[in-house]
Amino acid sequence: MKIKKGDTVKVIAGKDRGKTGKVVKSLPREQRVVVEGVNIVTKHVKPKGPQEPGGLTKVENPIHVSNVMYYDEKTKKGTRIGYRFEDGKKVRYKKSDGSTIK
8 A cells, every 4th residue: 555654645536525634544454544634424422431421523534545645745736656666675756756755
């Protein structure tokens, strides 16, 4: 999976299309990522005793990686990511301009 935790991504499909946010969590087995402020749903929570009341809470749900794209801060556009070897190490790079990520 080419999208990692901490990357800034842009949503390219779905109800939150056009929004950008930081990846909070990566779920490689499910091919999904949790993006900050995207795909928020209302969840019903049961009370867990007298101290914690129940009610409605807003939760960020995972979104499939095919619906997000790496967001380049310099160009303010989405770009594709590739892998290549530099000095014997596998690194990610932006396909739009060829520069290395992190």
